[in-house]
Each structure stands twice: as C-alpha cells, then as structure tokens.
Amino acid sequence: MELKNAEFRFGLTTRDYAQLAEFRQTLRGFLRFSESAAAEVGLSAQHYQAMLILRASADAQRVTIVGLARELFIKHNSAVGLVDRLVQERLVVREHSSADRRKVELRLTARGRRVLAKLAAMHREELQLVESALKRVLVKLTKPGPGGKR
Secondary structure, rough: OOHHHHHHHHHOOOHHHHHHHHHHHHHHHHHHHHHHHHOOOOOHHHHHHHHHHHHHHHOOOOOOOOHHHHHHHHOOHHHHHHHHHHOOOOOEEEEEEEOOOOOOEEEEEHHHHHHHHHHHHHHHHHHHHHHHHHHHHHHHHHHOOOOOOO
C-alpha cells in the first residue's frame, strides 16, 4: 500500500517510467558509442571528456587539475592520474601559470588537438544520427501528462 501511495503522491504512471527508461536507454546508447570511439584511438571516455573540457575553455582561462576534477565530478587524485596518462600519451602538457607560478595549468598539445578533432567529429556525426530520437524522448518527458501535470 505504501508503494502505491508514493507513486500516487508523485503522480508517476507506467507511461512516465517507460519514458524515463527510454531516455536513459537513448543516453546510454550515445555514451556507449563515446566509449567505443575513444577506445578506437586508445583512450577512455573520461580521457576524451577531459580533452573536450580543455579545448572548450578559452585560452585566457586555462584549466587546472582542480578545475578539471570539478568539471568531471571526480576526486583530485583521480584527475591527477588522468592527466598523467594524457601527458604520457603526449596529448596534454602541464604549464606553470604566468599569473601564479604555484598553479599548474593544462593545455592540449598539437597531437591532442588532432586526436580530439577526430573524436569530436565522430561524436557530432553520431549526435546527428540520434538527434531525432533524443528530441522525441525529451518532448515526451517534458510534455504535461493528463490533467496538465508533469
């Protein structure tokens, strides 16, 4: 009885659960693609994400390891290990900040930019393929249900 009351209280129907499951499946399919694409070039999906963050930041606003950890929702020591691997692969370099020599900033190397460009192009192509499915499922999820509830 308590379970039924919880579902009633939150206004969740079987249709709502099905739409949430479909959304999760669509996202997971894209993330699985991302993992495979990164693996094709010898990286993990997290390495790709880190490189994407570095490339997306303005040159005037370089990313530190602390900033990278925050963006990736990982611990500092995990970000250090991630950066170590990217440095070892000659995809990223560490540089002392010109503003504060105590800070270490991260920058993509020319090789890192080439690898990232290839991966980003692959991701854009995949997003074009799943765009209609994502739009469809988002519309269903955000459209008010019977009685105007969402």
